[in-house]
Amino acid sequence: MFSARDRNAFSKKSNIPQVEKYSNLKYSHRLNFYDRPPIDDITIEDFETCALDRLRVLAEIESSFVRNRSWEELKSVALTQSEKYLPVHASTAIAVDRDAERKKDHVGHFVLRLAFCRSEELRRRFVKSEMALFRIRWDTDDRVEREEFLNSRDFDWIPVSESEIKEHAEELTAAAGGLKDFKIENEKFYKVKWTRVPDLVERRRVFLKGGMAYVPAREQSSLVFQEFQSNLEKALELTAKALPRLDEDTRIVPILDNLSQGFLAGVSSEWSTASSSESTGKITAEMIDDMARKHFPMCMRHLHECLRRDRHLKHHGRLQYGLFLKVLGLSIEEAITFWRRSFSQIQDDKFNKEYRYNIRHSYGLEGKRANYAAKSCVQILTGETPGPGDSHGCPYRHFSQENLSSALLATYSSQGLTQADLPEILHAVKSQHYHVACTRVFEITHARDGVYKGEGVGGGESVTHPNQYAARSRELEKARLETMKAESDGDIVMS
Amino acid sequence: MLAFYRRLYPFKSVFHWLNHGHTPTRLFTHRELAFTLKGDVYLRYNSFNTAEEMKKQVCTLNPTRFEIGPVYSARPRDKKTVRPAAFKPTLRELVFDIDMTDYDSIRTCCSDAAICSRCWTFIAIAVRVLDKALRSQFGYKHLLWVYSGRRGIHLWISDKEVMELTDDQRKAIVGWLTVIAGGKEMNKKVNVRLGSKPLPPSVQMALEPLAEAFTELILEDQDCFASKEGWETLLRLIPDKCESVTASLRRTWGKDPDRSSLEKWDDLKREVKGMEKGTFQRALMMATIEDIILQYTYPRLDAEVSKHRNHLLKAPFCIHPKTGRVCVPVDPNDIDRFDPEKVPTVTQLLGELDRAGEDVKPDEHHSDWEKTSLKPYIEMLDRHAAGLMEEVRQNIRNGTGMSVLRFQLSIDVTNALFELQI
Incomplete structure (x- = not known):
């Protein structure tokens, strides 16, 4: 936060008594940047338990990401889990053995680094969860202790001089637009290379000049998190390079293998990974029109109609719709038939050259042969924002209100959606609960199958994946047809 | 086409520009080039040790065009023999692509693939705004603007810091520069502020020149609000809270x-x-007026091109297959006078060459381009590359270059180790 010299001058004045107060602790701060590995001897059992307990917390955090919990929910879940397995108390909690807690935290982190440095995928997930854990602790940390922690490190931030603040006062105020009771006179600013705060730059929350970002002091948490992340990423890559030399210790490798497996399995399986074979019955290209009308959520209906109208879809639209159809159960042959017929204005030659490969690729038959999952609601909502001329995305989010209303009425009025239902749906959209709006539409359009308000796609669950929407809709229809069949069979017997 | 590659294409200049120096480094030898051959055959992961080697291969394959990709951690042509983990994009120019199709909803003179000097003004405005933003806000110096041959323009930034940006950081720059968002179904595409609060400083800076351009281009030249459809679009941009304004205007205009x-x-x-x-309404309307100006004039970027290091982009001086025009560099300070219809085409250039050949006896092939109207453009690229090479020289003299060399050396050793393991 300050350059080294500033900090010394500062700490001489006010911080001395506090420093003495905790000087008996080996780990003087609750927060830890994990710069130095632990150097004490530890038993192999401790080695494993420290890591396992930490893993329990991280796995819970990761599954919260997957389940699209809000930050507040995630925080409370993670805190309960930490309380159970990995408590780290503030320095003021004199009754507990703070050093032991902090050591466990320290050791666990480094063991997991060893376990998760091996592949790009594991590293990415580990960093994401660790970041969240650090952020939770940062949020819950005592303000004074947090300040001390910041002072204990040199972050290499250049304070902006008074005269410079005055010179750019207008721009700085405008950039800080969103902050509460912001007064330029009371703010401190720090200059850092913009590449260190890409998240603030992306949201235009800072003032940029000559490649330097002027960050208001209260956004410093963003700087700290960024620093934590980049440090950890670098360290993991270094660890990965050094790991082969460690393979000699036969006791440790099995533990590490076990840990990284646990992380992978500990995460609740996503809906999208469910195999396409689950859907019963073969689906053919001819059936899509009918199915779209009966079972598809708004996003897919919209794509389908755009495809029929323009006889074309842009890249992201093809991707979103194509993968959805794949998971729905459309085989590769049928998919090619479907797209070939849909792009009716395109010459065979061009289709074969430009589109066939992409379709086969999405089925894992070309290129790196990956079995791509269909996009979930989270991916659709947070993925590429549709540009001009695009038709992918989530209608609830990416349509303007009027267009959404008319689109909903045009699409679903035959299935029982009326003008009177719109305010409720639009209200959910306005408060940015897009999945709630989508779930409500599902309930309304499936009322004749006995779906009541609040039931969602079964058991009160809300829509989190377009395929889940379609699958549930088909299930309901099947059940209805079966009862009808049973009834008509009964009639025959009676007559 | 073959004659063009053999006698006119400036391989040496392109090499200097990509390589930042005279002796081949990884910036060139580990660089991916992708060729598009006749019949849409696509050859990826080509790489060359020298400019001569590249020229030889280009003349053998005679591609309709070729694209430049990132610098990888191993030679792209060895891709099949190295471990996937040891083959990663590392360095790459930051590229931007502006395409006229993104302006289809607002331009009234042409549509789709067509372009005229009137709609080029949209591109000219975009170039001015982006060039200024990247130079003053991000402090970048080595910007090369290249006409894409038909209806757009590309930008290549080669500063050392830029080459090293990660995908996340590239995404952040794109976010910073993107103001127009939202698909076909979204009326209001500019949402960069809260309520009627002031614009972020970067956008505010761009607003003044845009306001001028708005009057000239949108109101006078394109006459965007003349048709009923045009002014209804405008009215839809006015917020619901100011319905009285919308109603009164609709009455007058009706x-x-x-x-x-x-x-x-x-x-x-x-x-x-x-x-x-x-x-409150008045403040909101003032903000709305600014937003409308932005929506009609602010640069519309093709974001996907810039976000990832491994995106391929057509090389400068290629021929656009449909128009036959050469993708020539453009001077951003002179962008207003640039006329896409005056850019030399490949037939025209070969004609010039033939005529020049009648006057003088053919000497060295390398200087053939000096006899054609391609000359000023190649000189522009040479000047740009010279600026880059000068900076590299300065850095080496100041000692920072040594660390780069050491860094490269350590990568070399690591890669060698990886290859040994296989």
């Missing part, structure tokens, strides 16, 4: 639909001036 765009814009401004000072 009665007198022949009013020019300029007059209609004045009507709108007059409505706002008539509103009571200090009210």
Whole structure:
């Protein structure tokens, strides 16, 4: 936060008594940047338990990401889990053995680094969860202790001089637009290379000049998190390079293998990974029109109609719709038939050259042969924002209100959606609960199958994946047809 | 086409520009080049040790065009023999692509693939805004603008810091520069502020020149609000909270639909001036007017091109297959006078060459381009590359270059180790 010299001058004045107060602790701060590995001897059992307990917390955090919990929910879940397995108390909690807690935290982190440095995928997930854990602790940390922690490190931030603040006062105020009771006179600013705060730059929350970002002091948490992340990423890559030399210790490798497996399995399986074979019955290209009308959520209906109208879809639209159809159960042959017929204005030659490969690729038959999952609601909502001329995305989010209303009425009025239902749906959209709006539409359009308000796609669950929407809709229809069949069979017997 | 590659294509200049120096480094030898051959055959992961080797291969394959990709951690042509983990994009120019199709909803003179000097003004405005933003806000110096051959323009930034940006950081720059968002179904595409709060400084800076351009281009030249469809689009941009404005304007314009765009814009401004000072609605409308100007003039970027290091982009001086025009560099300070229809085509150049050949006896092939109208463009690239090479020299002299060399050395050793393991 300050350059080294500033900090010394500062700490001489006010911080001395506090420093003495905790000087008996080996780990003087609750927060830890994990710069130095632990150097004490530890038993192999401790080695494993420290890591396992930490893993329990991280796995819970990761599954919260997957389940699209809000930050507040995630925080409370993670805190309960930490309380159970990995408590780290503030320095003021004199009754507990703070050093032991902090050591466990320290050791666990480094063991997991060893376990998760091996592949790009594991590293990415580990960093994401660790970041969240650090952020939770940062949020819950005592303000004074947090300040001390910041002072204990040199972050290499250049304070902006008074005269410079005055010179750019207008721009700085405008950039800080969103902050509460912001007064330029009371703010401190720090200059850092913009590449260190890409998240603030992306949201235009800072003032940029000559490649330097002027960050208001209260956004410093963003700087700290960024620093934590980049440090950890670098360290993991270094660890990965050094790991082969460690393979000699036969006791440790099995533990590490076990840990990284646990992380992978500990995460609740996503809906999208469910195999396409689950859907019963073969689906053919001819059936899509009918199915779209009966079972598809708004996003897919919209794509389908755009495809029929323009006889074309842009890249992201093809991707979103194509993968959805794949998971729905459309085989590769049928998919090619479907797209070939849909792009009716395109010459065979061009289709074969430009589109066939992409379709086969999405089925894992070309290129790196990956079995791509269909996009979930989270991916659709947070993925590429549709540009001009695009038709992918989530209608609830990416349509303007009027267009959404008319689109909903045009699409679903035959299935029982009326003008009177719109305010409720639009209200959910306005408060940015897009999945709630989508779930409500599902309930309304499936009322004749006995779906009541609040039931969602079964058991009160809300829509989190377009395929889940379609699958549930088909299930309901099947059940209805079966009862009808049973009834008509009964009639025959009676007559 | 073959004659063009053999006699005119400036391989040496392109090499200097990509390589930042005279002796081949990884910036060139580990660089991916992708060729598109006749019949849309696509050859990826080519790489060359020298400019001569590249020229030889280009002349053998005679591609319709070729694209430049990132610098990888191993030679792209060895891709099949190295471990996937040891083959990663590392360095790459930051590239931007502006395409006229993104302006289809607002331009009235042409549509789709067509372009005329009138709609080029959209591109010219975009170039001015982006060039200024990247130079003053991000402090970048080595910007090369290249005409894409038909209806767009590309930008290549080669500063050392830029080459090293990660995908996340590239995404952040794109976010910083993107103001127009939202698909076909979204009316209001500019949402960069909260309520009627002031614009972020970067956008505010761009607003002034854009406001001028708005009057000239949108109101006078393109006359965007002349048709009913045009002015209804405009009215939809006015927030619901100011319905009275919308209603009153719709009445006026409905009665007198022949009013020019300029007059209609004045009507709108007059409505706002008539509103009571200090009210929330008035502030909102002032902000809306700024947003409308932005929506019609702010650069529309093709974001996907810039976000990832491994995106391929057509090389400068290629021929656009449809128009036959050469993708020539453009001077951003002179962008207003650039006319895409005056860019030399490949037939024209070969004609010039033939005529020049009649006068003088053919000497060295390398200087053939000096006899054609391609000359000023190649010299522009040479000057750009010279600036880059000068900076590299400076850095080495100041000692920072040594660390780069050491870094490269350590990568070399690591890669060698990886290869040994296989």
